[in-house]
Amino acid sequence: MQTHPWPSTRKEAIVDVLHGVKVxxxxxxxxxxxxxxxxxxxxxxxxxxxxxxxxxxTRGAFTERLTKLLYYDAVNPPTHRKGRFFFARKHADxxxxxxxxxxxxxxxxxxxxxxxxxxxxxxxxxxxxxxxPDGKLVAYSxxxxxxxxxxxxxxxxxxxxxxxxxxPGTKYTDKAAWRADGKGFYYVWLPPISxxxxxxxxxxxxxLRYHALGSDPAVDPIVHPxxxxxxxxxxxGISRDGHWLWAMxxxxxRSSELYFKDARKPGAKWTTLVxxxxxxxxxxxxxxxxxxxxxxxxPRFKIYKIDPQxxxxxxxxxxxxxxxxxxxxxxxxxxxxxxxxxxxxxxEAFVHDLDGKRVREVAMPPLGTIGKIIxxxxxxxxxxxxxxxxxxxxxxxxxxxxxxVTEWARVKLPIETANMTVEQVFYPSKDGTKISMFLIRNExxxxxxxxxxxxxxxxxxxxxxxxxxxASIVAWLERxxxxxxxxxxxxxxxxxxxHRAGMLLQKQNTFDDFIAxxxxxxxxxxxxxxxxxxxxxxxxxxLVGAVLTQRPDLFKAVACGVPLLDMLRYHLSGSGKTWVPxxxxxxxxxxxxxxxxxxxxxxxxxxxxxxxPAVLFDSADxxxxxxxxxxxxxxxxxxxxQLATAPLLLRIERxxxxxxxxxxxxxxxxxxxxxxxxxxxxx
Numbered sequence: 150m151q152t153h154p155w156p157s158t159r160k161e162a163i164v165d166v167l168h169g170v171k172v173x174x175x176x177x178x179x180x181x182x183x184x185x186x187x188x189x190x191x192x193x194x195x196x197x198x199x200x201x202x203x204x205x206x207t208r209g210a211f212t213e214r215l216t217k218l219l220y221y222d223a224v225n226p227p228t229h230r231k232g233r234f235f236f237a238r239k240h241a242d243x244x245x246x247x248x249x250x251x252x253x254x255x256x257x258x259x260x261x262x263x264x265x266x267x268x269x270x271x272x273x274x275x276x277x278x279x280x281x282p283d284g285k286l287v288a289y290s291x292x293x294x295x296x297x298x299x300x301x302x303x304x305x306x307x308x309x310x311x312x313x314x315x316x317p318g319t320k321y322t323d324k325a326a327w328r329a330d331g332k333g334f335y336y337v338w339l340p341p342i343s344x345x346x347x348x349x350x351x352x353x354x355x356x357l358r359y360h361a362l363g364s365d366p367a368v369d370p371i372v373h374p375x376x377x378x379x380x381x382x383x384x385x386g387i388s389r390d391g392h393w394l395w396a397m398x399x400x401x402x403r404s405s406e407l408y409f410k411d412a413r414k415p416g417a418k419w420t421t422l423v424x425x426x427x428x429x430x431x432x433x434x435x436x437x438x439x440x441x442x443x444x445x446x447x448p449r450f451k452i453y454k455i456d457p458q459x460x461x462x463x464x465x466x467x468x469x470x471x472x473x474x475x476x477x478x479x480x481x482x483x484x485x486x487x488x489x490x491x492x493x494x495x496x497e498a499f500v501h502d503l504d505g506k507r508v509r510e511v512a513m514p515p516l517g518t519i520g521k522i523i524x525x526x527x528x529x530x531x532x533x534x535x536x537x538x539x540x541x542x543x544x545x546x547x548x549x550x551x552x553x554v555t556e557w558a559r560v561k562l563p564i565e566t567a568n569m570t571v572e573q574v575f576y577p578s579k580d581g582t583k584i585s586m587f588l589i590r591n592e593x594x595x596x597x598x599x600x601x602x603x604x605x606x607x608x609x610x611x612x613x614x615x616x617x618x619x620a621s622i623v624a625w626l627e628r629x630x631x632x633x634x635x636x637x638x639x640x641x642x643x644x645x646x647x648h649r650a651g652m653l654l655q656k657q658n659t660f661d662d663f664i665a666x667x668x669x670x671x672x673x674x675x676x677x678x679x680x681x682x683x684x685x686x687x688x689x690x691x692l693v694g695a696v697l698t699q700r701p702d703l704f705k706a707v708a709c710g711v712p713l714l715d716m717l718r719y720h721l722s723g724s725g726k727t728w729v730p731x732x733x734x735x736x737x738x739x740x741x742x743x744x745x746x747x748x749x750x751x752x753x754x755x756x757x758x759x760x761x762p763a764v765l766f767d768s769a770d771x772x773x774x775x776x777x778x779x780x781x782x783x784x785x786x787x788x789x790x791q792l793a794t795a796p797l798l799l800r801i802e803r804x805x806x807x808x809x810x811x812x813x814x815x816x817x818x819x820x821x822x823x824x825x826x827x828x829x830x831x832x
Contacts, residue, residue: 153791153794153797154197155194155197155796155798156190156193156194158176158179158785158789159178160175161174161175161177163175163177167717167735167745168741168742172717173754173755174715175754175786176781176785176786177782179778179781179782179785180718180722180781182776182778190781191801194781194784194798194801195799195800195801197798198798198799198800199800201796202800202822202825205822205825205826206829207628207828208821208822211820211821211824211825211828212821214624214627215621215816215817215820215821216817217562217563218562218563218564218620218624219813219817219820221239221560222238222239222240222560222561223238223239223541223542223558224236224237224239224544224558225237225238225544226520226533226534226544227254227532228280228523229524229525229530230281230282230284231282231283231284232253232284233250233252233280233306234251234254234256235248235249235261235280235284235287236249236250238258243265243813244265244271244812244813244814245263245264245265245275245811245812245813246264246275247262247263247265248260248261248262248263248287248289250284250306260309261304262304270804271804271810271812272293273291273292274291274292274293274295274811275290275291275811276289276291276292276299277289277290278290279324281327281334282328282329282331282389285305285306285331286303286304286305286306286331286362287304288301288302288303288325288327288334289302290302290322292806293771294770294771294806294810295804295805295809295810296771296772296773296806297320297773297806297807298320298773299319299320299322300319301315301316301319301325302314302316303362312362312363314360314362314363314366315366316338316360316366316369317341317366318341319336320773321355321382321384322336322337323337324336324386326385326386327387328387329387329389329390330391332361333359333360333361333362333364334359334360335359335360335372336357336358336359336360337355337356337357337358337384337385338357338358338369339351339354339355348723349721349722349723349726350379350726351379352379352380352382352724353375353376353378353379353381353726354375354377355375355382356371356372356373356375357371357372357373357384357396358371358372359372372385372394372396373396373408373419376398378398379727380401380726380727380729380730381400382399382727383396383397384396384397384399388434389435389526390436391412392411392412392413392437393411393434393437393439393457394409394411395408395409395432396408396409396419397432399429400730401727401730401731402429402611402648402731403427403428403429403648403649403652403730404426404427404428405423405430406424406425407421407430407432408420408421408422409422409432409457420457421460422455422460426445428443428444428445428446428645429443429444429645430443430445433480433481435481435503437456437457438456438457438503439456439457440453440454440455440468440481441453441455441465442479444644447470447471449475449643449645450471450475450644450645451467451469451471452468452476452486452505453465453467453468454466454503454504454505467505468501468504469488469505472490474490474492474497475492475613475641475643475644476488476489477490477491477613477641478521478522480521480522481503481526482522482524482525482531483524483526483527483528483529483530483531483548483549483550484503484549485500485501485502485549486502486503486505487522487524487531487549488500488501489519491615491641493585493642494585494587494613494615494642495515495615495616496513496519496535496615497510498513500549500552508552511533511547511554513535514535514537514540516537517535517536517537517540517616518535518536518616519533519534519535520533521533529549529550530546530547530548530549531546531549532544532545532546532547532557533547536618537616537617538569538571538587538589538616538618539566539571539589539618540618541559541561541562541564542559542618543556543558544556544557544559545557568593569589569590569591570589570590570592571587572588573585573587573588574588574669574673576666576669578638578658578661578662579662579665580658580661582638582650582658584635584637584638584662584666585642586634586636586666587616587633587634588631589626589631590626590675591626591629594631596673596674596675597674598675598676598677598680599677599680600630600631600675600676600680601628601629601630601631601676601680601827601828601831602630602631602632602633602680602681602682603625603630603631603632603633603682603683603684603827604633604670604681604682604683604684604704605633605683605685605689606634606637606663606683606685606689606692607637607640607685607687607688607689607692608637608638608639608640608651608662608663608689609639609640609652609659609688609691609731610688610728610731611640611641611645611648612640613636613640613641613642614635614636614637614640620820621820624820625824628824630827630831633670635662635663635666637651637659637662637663637692638650638662639651639652639656639658639688653732653743654733654739654743656743656744656747657747659692660692660695660696660747663683663692663696664700667681667683667696667700667703668703678702678704678705679705679831680831680832682704682707682708682831683696683697683707683708684708684709684710684827685708685709685710685712686710686712686767687710687712687774687775687807688713689710689712690709690710690712690713690779690780691712691713691714691716693707693709694713694714695752697709697749697761698752698756699747699752701759701761701762702760704762705762705763705795705830705831706764706765706795706827706830707763707764707765708765708767708823708826709764709766709767709780709783710767711767711768711772711775711777711809712766712775712780713775714748714749714779714780715748715749715751716744716747716748716749716751717751719732719779720734720736722778723772723774723775723776725775725776732744750779750782750783753790754786757790758791758792759791759792760792760793761787761795761797762793762795763796763797763830764787764795764796764798765796765798765800765822765826766780766783766797766798767780767800767802768780768781768799768802769801769802769807769810770801770804770805771805771806772805772806772807773806773807774807775807777801780799781799798826802815
């Protein structure tokens with residue numbers, strides 16, 4: 150074995166027997182983050198990683214460049230409520246977004262709340278925010294250390310004063326669904342962790358509740374009870390006019406149940422709209438009609454229009470048929486449907502009337518991505534953001550009636566993109582499936598097999614990899630590198646069939662697609678194994694962890710962020726049980742066989758001493774979604790088994806959750822570490 154500078158880690162002789170198979174788990178003790186020994190181990194690992202990263206020759210240059218690219222002025226699309234406009238603005242001299250409001254679109258901007266002032270050390274931050282229908286109040290969630298846990302407060306817009314209402318347990322509240330009269334809102338409540346409510350089972354205790362302003366949140370009435378199923382999410386809301394309440398139980402990212410009832414009738418019971426259908430359903434309500442987006446019998450999605458007085462399936466009217474591209478999202482603006490499509494992983498948008506007839510295409514630049522189309526169903530104006538690999542975000546304003554599109558705001562950065570080029574290439578995976586991939590490079594890059602190349606992937610949970618502007622990509626290209634992003638199975642770039650081909654028992658397809666991407670880049674002459682690095686985070690951390698343990702010879706360096714890695718035990722911590730519909734569970738014999746085969750931690754333990762590429766694990770100390778135990782355990786086993794001289798580092802972001810920290814300076818530092826790590830190793 151090589152002598153390495155990182156600290157050694159003790160092992161334990163723990164062996165489980167799962168479905169008759171012996172599974173060793175020598176680093177299980179690292180799961181207990183509360184123990185003093187684990188805390189000491191984490192500090193030693195992080196100190197070592199930061200000391201090594203600080204020595205990298207280009208780290209200072211990347212820090213300087215990223216500071217210029219990430220501190221900038223920008224504004225998000227506005228939300229309009231009764232003459233008041235609300236929007237978040239990013240300032241070049243601030244760490245966090247500030248939310249403003251004004252009376253009229255071009256009125257004087259007034260600060261609604263400034264999270265930069267909430268805590269001296271920046272640990273308290275803004276989650277999301279939701280104006281009331283009359284624009285007089287805004288509900289907003291507050292997070293500590295950018296974790297998923299939050300509590301919700303309400304601010305009075307005119308005075309800037311918080312109401313007494315403080316609602317804990319809003320981790321899974323993705324909106325405050327205001328009543329039409331603004332006297333209260335519906336939200337998803339989650340009880341605290343206790344002897345009765347274990348962390349892994351907690352999602353099954355979520356309830357849909359109603360909070361009347363001025364009342365005690367502890368006695369908020371339950372509108373829909375908890376499901377008791379920790380693998381499912383509960384959501385709900387109310388129609389804009391206050392007529393219809395709805396509730397959704399979502400099983401993973403592929404199926405959902407929908408229920409509704411008349412909110413104007415006290416004691417009304419829930420009516421089932423959808424249940425026991427292996428497909429996803431999304432509901433929007435306008436003028437007493439339900440508009441349902443579904444992939445039931447249509448993997449690229451279609452839309453039904455439903456009369457709630459005739460909810461039986463036979464009475465549903467299909468108004469938007471499945472097309473040859475993916476219908477990704479929809480909204481109701483200006484008495485019309487606005488539809489967002491993905492064609493070969495790039496955005497298109499169209500306007501249809503409420504009976505489904507196409508009116509026009511929304512004009513936008515090619516080969517880019519648009520954000521959500523924001524507007525009110527009874528107002529003509531809509532806003533949307535557009536960005537690409539070579540263009541920062543531009544906010545557009547459009548008239549639904551006339552189709553006129555004008556620029557509303559633009560991000561300006563000190564960059565020169567004239568030499569940057571983007572092409573979409575296609576390559577065969579292991580089973581012959583054609584995979585698309587974006588290749589971002591400088592025009593003068595040469596296919597000499599020596600180009601430092603970063604390959605980034607995700608491939609899961611229906612998430613598409615679409616064109617997006619990134620400071621890290623710009624900084625990497627400015628150093629002469631190449632950046633590649635494949636559209637792996639498990640995402641939804643090509644519809645639900647594409648998603649299902651990379652989940653559950655088919656998850657290995659995702660890893661095969663990524664390996665084939667690396668082989669394609671090498672075969673095409675752009676790079677070689679000595680100049681190729683891979684990167685991914687969360688589910689993408691699982692991706693690079695799996696590929697790292699299956700093909701350690703194919704890559705020189707790996708960045709593995711906030712990952713899932715011990716897949717035989719992932720469902721026992723964090724929000725793990727909510728992902729069982731995506732990955733499966735080791736408790737199921739057939740699913741165990743598939744998971745056991747690719748689980749990165751299990752493979753590394755059983756492989757013994759190996760030559761591994763350099764690995765930078767990026768973890769977070771307050772990640773309450775994916776437990777940081779995964780990064781700790783795989784880092785330990787790789788360090789114990791490393792036969793090569795390549796470094797294996799565990800960096801732990803402080804005061805950060807699954808999405809990292811919400812302060813720009815921490816993003817600069819983390820990104821500079823990663824880019825300098827790759828730059829040192831891939832040249």
